[in-house]
Amino acid sequence: MYRIDYVDIVGGALLILFGAAVTYTSVTYYPMGTPSRMGPGMFPAGLGVVLAVLGILLAAQALRRPGPRPDVRIFSPLFILGGIAAFAAIIVPFGLIPAIVAILVISSLADLKIRPVSLVISCIGLSLFAPFIFVFLLGLQIPLLRWPF
Amino acid sequence: MEFLGNLALGLGVAFTLQNLFYCFLGALLGTLVGVIPGLGVLAAISMLFPLTFHLEPTTALIMLAGIWYGTTYGGSTASILLNLPGTPANAVTCLDGFPMAKQGRGGVALFMTTVASFFGASFGIVLLTLFTPIIADYALRFGSAEYFALMLMGLVASSTISEGSAIKGLASVTIGIVIGLVGMDTQTATVRFAFGNLGLLEGVSLIALAMGVFGVAEIIMSVRRVNAADIDPDSVKLKAIVPTRDDVRRSWFPMLRGASMGSFFGTLPGTGPSIAAFLSYAVEKRVSKTPERFGNGAIEGIMGPESANNAADQTAFIPTLSLGVPGSATMALMLGVLMIHGVAPGPNLISTEPELFWGLIMSFWVGNIILLLLNIPLIGLWVRMLTIPYHLLYPAVLMFICIGAYTSGFSPLNIWMVAGFGALGYAMRIFRFPGAPLLLGFVLGPLMEEHFRRAMVLARGDFAVFFERPISAVIMGITGLVLIWGVWSSENMRGKRRARALAREADRRAPGHSEEEVQEGTN
Incomplete structure (x- = not known):
């Protein structure tokens, strides 16, 4: 437990920053128009103000009460998001199967345990199963293997 | 007679071979998802969403709806x-x-x-069939001011009524609206918040957002926390499934009360199957002459809630289909499917797309009958599914998410967006912001802006228009009350303690479902 709710204070601060950025971008780059003929900037500018006000309210309340310690993990999200990023980077130049293997291997590491046998089995199984569903059954045009060089 | 004609039309649509197959598939997948803890209905629908691109909109909706009500059947098994x-x-x-x-x-x-599930669902479907056309007919008179007020009410109610901080719910909704505004403004063709990225001209992909915030974030939260159920599949033996006469006698009224309460709470924004089930249990316990039996295997305690949550699943479609204003994130996804297929939601839907509307409703019957027949014989299979270890399950789920995102436009940008929204969803969970309002705001945001601007043009820039037109004024008044009540009750200490106790209870009972998932279920 923290003496004051730091999680909500940071959350509120982020809301204020985000709201300010939204309003700043809208006012600076998009025409505001008039209330009877609103430009594209008016509505988002208002939303930014709403966000900032909510952020202030949230942070103000958090100052007056104790808060729990957040359970933040670093490696699980890193490996999972990294696996998705690897899939995104590989699918176009190298094709579907390398992308599948990459996401399965990298995201499995999020469990912080390496199980080589079951990993190999699931890689082989899903490399056959996914193309069967998406390419064979649904007829989507995704190259399975490619060599860009 | 027109009504019977409509029902016949719907039956004709629901009974085509293709629609029957996808209804079956949806119900089956829904049951599967419902049985496995740590895989929510929103994640499942957004994952399977890309598969429906290649289908007719009616078929797509039939399948996704099957997943939605199927999970409630499956969930009771576990x-x-x-x-x-x-x-x-x-x-x-x-x-x-x-x-x-x-x-x-x-x-x-x-x-x-x-x-009970079948009874509740049938009750809900009957109400849906009767009331949706009437409400839609009435709503034809609505102007932009009314629509803006309705959407505002939906957003405010769904973000403040659910347990947890009302301020955070409102913030989630607003962030969702901002994300919804990314891309080309439909009225002036100005590109907003795209930062020079051509792929964002058409806006952020609904699928990427839903899969990131619900699918990926949920997996990040569940890894190393959810364990496969430690059970021996053979130990679940069903000695007898025939209820005693006493069971049947005790079940009638709880089912009826549950279905009525569920139908009511299903239509309101912000409440939904979970709240309906909780309230139904409370009511059954209170009206019972023998409340001490509750908690020790009282049949009323399962009949009421299961009838209530299934009825709510069905009636949630009433505002979605009659007004085009969804009350929950799942319904917002359904609406998103329609819009992606180029069908404009709103009160005209029933008259312009009668096949879709009546076909969908008739498919609910088909789906519920399929579930009635499926559930009992396949129990052994469901129990076995529970023993799949999570460390094998989640990489495969991630792979399906990525392939789905990629095929919804054949652009790696969508996959990058999934990763980005996964990070956002994880951050929101750390800061304890609910995810469901974000999705609702995202879908309704652009529509709200459009109606707001149109109403203001018609009123020559006078903000009072929302309070001068009678229907709009009433809705705005309700919105104000909901807002005050929501903020008051969530900031009030007693309410807070109760909310924490509820969340803890639900967390204890549903490992892998975070507090937010519990809220989503209430939507």
Whole structure:
């Protein structure tokens, strides 16, 4: 437990920053128009103000009460998001199967345990199963293997 | 007679071979998802969403709706046999369902909850069939001011009524609206918040957002926390599924009360299957002459809630289909499917797309009958599914998410967006912001802006228009009350303690479902 709710204070601060950025971008780059003929900037500018006000309210309340310690993990999200990023980077130049293997291997590491046998089995199984569903059954045009060089 | 003609039209659509197949597939997948804890209905629908691109909009909706109501059936199976609710809406079913299973009456409990589910769903479908056209007809008179007010009410109610901080719910909704505004403004063709990225001209992909915030973030939260159920599949033996005469006698009124309450709470924004089930349990316990039986395998304690949550599942479609204003994130996804297929939601939907509307409703019957027939014989299979370890399951789920995102436009940008929204979803969970309002705001945001601007043009820039037109004024008044009540009750200490206790209870019962998932279930 923290003496004051730091999680909500940071959350509120982020809301204020985000709201300010939204309003700043809208006012600076998009025409505001008039209330009877609103430009594209008016509505988002208002939303930014709403966000900032909510952020202030949230942070103000958090100052007056104790808060729990957040359970933040670093490696699980890193490996999972990294696996998705690897899939995104590989699918176009190298094709579907390398992308599948990459996401399965990298995201499995999020469990912080390496199980080589079951990993190999699931890689082989899903490399056959996914193309069967998406390419064979649904007829989507995704190259399975490619060599860009 | 027109009504019968419509029903016949709907039956014709629902009984085509293709629609029957996808209805079956949806119900089956829904049950599967419902049984497995740690895989929510929103994640499942957004994952399977890309598969429906290649289908007719009616077929797509039939399948996705099947997943939605199928999870509630499946969830009760896990609640009764394992004391693990597959979905938050089934959490109360554990209280009396699991004791029944321990007394060797698991088969009876499963059979009876299936009956209750079917009864509740049928009740909801009848109301849906009767009321949706009437409401839509009435709504044809609505102007932009009314629509803006309705959407505002939906957003405010769904973000403040659910347990947790009302301020955070409102902030989630607003962030969702901002994300919804990314891309080309439909009225002036100005590109907003795209930062020079051509792929964002058409806006952020609904699928990427839903899969990131719900699918990926949920997996990040569940890894190393969810363990496969430690059960021997052969231990679940169903000695008897035939209820005693006493069981049947005790079940009638709870089912009826549950269905009525569920139907009511299903239509309102912000409430939904979970709240309906919780309230139904509370009511049954209160009206019972023998409240001490509750918690020890009272059949009323499973019949009421299971009838309520299924009725709510069905009536949630009433505002979505009649007004085009969804009350929950799942319904917002359904609406998103329609819009992606180029069908404009709103009160005209029933008259312009009668095949879609009546076909969908008739498919609900088909789907519920399929579920009634599926549930009991396949229990052994469902229990076996529970023993799949999570460390094998989640990489495969991630792979399907990525392939789905990629095929929804054949651009890696969508996959990058999934990663980005996964990070956002994880951050929101750390800061304890609910995710469901974000999705609702995202879908409704652009529509709201459009109606707001149009109403203001018609009123020559006078903000009072929202309070001068009678219907709009009433809706705005309700919105104001909901807002005050929501903020007051969530900031009030007593309410807060109750909310924490509820969340803890639900968390204990549903490992892998975070507090937010519990809220989502209530939507």
